[in-house]
Amino acid sequence: MTSEETEAGTEQPAWSRWVIIGGTLLAVLLIGATAGMFLTRTIDSDPAATPAAGSVEVGFAQDMSTHHLQAVTMAGWARDHSTDPEVRQLAFDIERTQLEQVGRMKGWLMLWDKPEQPIGAPMQWMTEPMQGHDGGMSMAPSSLNPAGGPLMPGMATDAELAKLRSLSGKQLDVYFLQLMLRHHQGGTAMAQYAASHSSLPALKALVNSMLTSQGAEMDQMKLMLSARSAQPLPA
Numbered sequence: 001m002t003s004e005e006t007e008a009g010t011e012q013p014a015w016s017r018w019v020i021i022g023g024t025l026l027a028v029l030l031i032g033a034t035a036g037m038f039l040t041r042t043i044d045s046d047p048a049a050t051p052a053a054g055s056v057e058v059g060f061a062q063d064m065s066t067h068h069l070q071a072v073t074m075a076g077w078a079r080d081h082s083t084d085p086e087v088r089q090l091a092f093d094i095e096r097t098q099l100e101q102v103g104r105m106k107g108w109l110m111l112w113d114k115p116e117q118p119i120g121a122p123m124q125w126m127t128e129p130m131q132g133h134d135g136g137m138s139m140a141p142s143s144l145n146p147a148g149g150p151l152m153p154g155m156a157t158d159a160e161l162a163k164l165r166s167l168s169g170k171q172l173d174v175y176f177l178q179l180m181l182r183h184h185q186g187g188t189a190m191a192q193y194a195a196s197h198s199s200l201p202a203l204k205a206l207v208n209s210m211l212t213s214q215g216a217e218m219d220q221m222k223l224m225l226s227a228r229s230a231q232p233l234p235a
Helices: 001-009 013-041 056-081 086-113 158-166 169-196 201-227
Strands: 142-143 149-151
Touching: 013 056, 056 086, 056 158, 056 169, 056 201, 086 169, 086 201, 158 169
Parallel strands: none
Antiparallel strands: 142 149
8 A cells, every 4th residue: 555545544534523623612512511510519509599580690691601602603604614724723712712601601500490591682680881892881782683683792793694604715804803803892891790790709700711711812813803904893
């Protein structure tokens, strides 16, 4: 057998790469759910302290899970369709990090016996103005999606998601970075609001993790946009 035949025989099929990635992301989600339930049981073991429906803790877990899952969707599209290794790596990192965090929040909701989705409009748990990423004050939700009602801060509309799917090459990379940067900025403001209005240690620990990972990613995305002669979307 020639070296060429040996290399061809051991080459990994293209489909198997996506199976491995999908399995990895599923494992990350399950690990996050287990960690969320374990940490909440360990830190907050008093049944009387279980957050009530409509509380900051329950509302944050429900809404931030939805917010994160849109980021996962956008990142998954960029990972599969970008040809830029830097963009694809960033997209995968966002998928992995945010899926683990979604797992934690869904683990809390299971432990608290609360539904994964809120009843009614999002962000009803936010009763005071929140501070935006630019230091200004705003009330949420901050925008409307004609097809699906109010959106949480930073989230892309259906039209923006459709545009993202229609692009390719550098245009896809730039628009993904713009949408994801805005998405992170909105999520950061939500997380900061929740942490300042909750005394739950597990929530504060998760927010700290979010701020650390998303802060680094926002800095990276700004640099990547600048390198591609592009600017962030207007706030």
